[in-house]
Amino acid sequence: MPDEIPDIVVGRLPVYLRALMRMAQESREITSSHELGQRLGISSAQIRKDLSHFGEFGKQGTGYQVKFLVEQLRRILKVDAEWGVALVGAGDLGRALAHYGGFANRGFRIVAVFDNDPAKIGMKLTGGLAVQDSSRLSDAIRQSGWKVAMVAVPADQAQAVADKLVEAGVQAILNYAPITLVVADGIRVQYIDPVVHLQRMTFYL
Amino acid sequence: MPDEIPDIVVGRLPVYLRALMRMAQESREITSSHELGQRLGISSAQIRKDLSHFGEFGKQGTGYQVKFLVEQLRRILKVDAEWGVALVGAGDLGRALAHYGGFANRGFRIVAVFDNDPAKIGMKLTGGLAVQDSSRLSDAIRQSGWKVAMVAVPADQAQAVADKLVEAGVQAILNYAPITLVVADGIRVQYIDPVVHLQRMTFYL
DNA sequence: TAGATTGTTAATCGATTAACAATC
DNA sequence: TAGATTGTTAATCGATTAACAATC
Structure with a gap:
């Protein structure tokens, strides 16, 4: 929940969302913080830490459901409506x-x-x-x-x-x-x- | 001299330059870190610290010559040529x-x-x-x-x-x-x- | 089970700020 | 001189990273 989210974290979320939407478009169903980090040139730890401000969206051993994480980020960024x-x-x-x-x-x-x-x-x-x-x-x-x-x-x-x-x-x-x-x-x-x-x-x- | 300038400092220089060029256009001859900071919503200390990576461009008690600082920033950012x-x-x-x-x-x-x-x-x-x-x-x-x-x-x-x-x-x-x-x-x-x-x-x- | 990956903690690293001597 | 502002130091603050227990 928004305790006090650093601006710099909020600033990265749209970039995560953009990459994830692209993965969804490419029909990738699952991804990991490691894979996403590689695509974006960001450490996997940073991605996990950033997301952890808002909840738990992944599964140990598996990673993240792309579609689910997209939904969550859209909600967090308030772009689930237009x-x-x-x-x-x-x-x-x-x-x-x-x-x-x-x-x-x-x-x-x-x-x-x-x-x-x-x-x-x-x-x-x-x-x-x-x-x-x-x-x-x-x-x-x-x-x-x-x-x-x-x-x-x-x-x-x-x-x-x-x-x-x-x-x-x-x-x-x-x-x-x-x-x-x-x-x-x-x-x-x-x-x-x-x-x-x-x-x-x-x-x- | 470029020991190892943080990216984040380099990122602010173009914004300083833009504001200073505007001041020059408005015929302001002198400014201070305080005035520039107010215009940009940045602390005066940060501006002085950022500039100090590259040299000493101001005068105690007076501040900075706008035109001179513009020249220096253009040189630092390598936009003194096209x-x-x-x-x-x-x-x-x-x-x-x-x-x-x-x-x-x-x-x-x-x-x-x-x-x-x-x-x-x-x-x-x-x-x-x-x-x-x-x-x-x-x-x-x-x-x-x-x-x-x-x-x-x-x-x-x-x-x-x-x-x-x-x-x-x-x-x-x-x-x-x-x-x-x-x-x-x-x-x-x-x-x-x-x-x-x-x-x-x-x-x- | 064995392998993989999360969420989180603690340590490290880096950036910002406050304060002030120097000095114009 | 008195007032103002720089450049810099040290302290504070915040962000990133490494590591790992938990667990799928």
Whole structure:
């Protein structure tokens, strides 16, 4: 039970889940902490320790039922139901996200796309969503109760967008703008900046 | 000097650099570990400790010259010159990356785009690059000596693409496919999977 | 039974923080 | 000088690993 789960443990669970879903897809019925660790480049002890925070999911001598562990991780991560995600920004990146097929079955669906560019408002995206005026953002989020949003606007607009999202009730933001956001306590933010990731590697070259 | 810098320290440097470049853009000439820490939600002690691995960049009583520290971090991260980046995959995401303006000035430029879809090969992208046949990938990389690549292909092709890249001499891969890659020792891989990032937050909701 | 693998404990390892002398 | 902030040390805190009893 969530005594106090370290963030770093929570951060690994989605990676475990992703690998396990892939195993399930490959019709592997059973796996072990050793096998999973090899696939992921993580020690088997760490996998067992991480899982032990949440319960006992394996069998001595046998390992883990892949399907069962997938179910459990989905439940733990709260992606056993689907979250509606508001997307702000309908530029190249925003549209690529709107079209991305990888959200399905993993707990998320983009339910609305906003932009403040008159040239983009009204645009019909593949998948059926139309780009809405950002001025409708607060109302739409408040009415629908969406808790998760993605920000794909230019850096100089990202903080203002985040402020509006949080004020409308959003509690988790995935930010693609290359800037660190300042948000209230309890609001979660994750960052995706390809340049940051690239720079983490060039150091070693 | 690089005794043995912890990965986790290297991982924070690009975030420091990003914030400092922003400060420079805002014409802030001086900053302190305290101010930078506040912006980033990190303790001032950690920032000073991290920087101390590489030298002494500040002045007691004053703080850090923003421009100077930017220069130093760019040098440390080896992004004071520009890396040519090969991009594999010209789907929605690949094209969004090819059009992305955020690489400029931060050490990277996409120099080639590959895809194996005949319908996409030859396509002219904004910015002037044409999509090349993946069959040319190995030769092109070997001839040009590119060391950095981004992978934006479907999950089931990503490992094969990574293998080809590494074989051709690539040493750093930014992987957008939702799968953990297996690569030889010494090859760096970073992962961007929006679903993983979202799942890291829903746990707390 | 023999072999395998879990869940957990204790030991090790590493990272963060607090504190402060040095000094601008 | 008085105030501020660095770079660094030592203490604290937390995460990883190794080892193994339990048991399938």
